[in-house]
Amino acid sequence: MKVTRFSPQARLPVKASEGAAGYDLFASEAAVVPASAVRDGRVEIGHALVGTGIAVSLPPGHVGRIGSRSGLSVKHNIEVGAGWIDPDYRGEVKIEMKNFSGQDFIVEAGMRVAQLFILPFASPVLEEADGLPPSARGTGGFGSTGLT
Secondary structure (H helix, E strand, O other): OEEEEOOOOOOOOEOOOOOOOOEEEEOOOOEEEOOOEEEOOEEEOEEEEEEOOEEEEOOOOEEEEEEOOHHHHHHHOEEEEOOEEOOOOOOOOEEEEEEOOOOOEEEOOOOEEEEEEEEEOOOOOOOOOOOOOOOOOOOOOOOOOOOO
């Protein structure tokens, strides 16, 4: 996988340990992820888009999945949203950070904010059909297989 920096202070992704599945991603800028709030009976989830200052070239047949860091999730209720990188994307990798807590979360430049997982994917040729082969489940969905 090739990685390029858009600024000298941007940090390259790294694995925190030899057995880590994902690469840590770092914020290239300071940001505030605002607290969630209830307004007019609706929950407004606080979120911010945080730049990493890098772009990646993924291996052919692979997609990037941006995931939350468990420490930020457990300690601060910070989760990652919108976390996919297509293999043909060459722009800056940005992290959508969602704050499910009632307090603003301060992101400092250089902070580890997410993880990047590299996953293989299939691209079958689509074929229009008049019908689909039967299955045991059929058209059942949304809880049709039970609760336990």
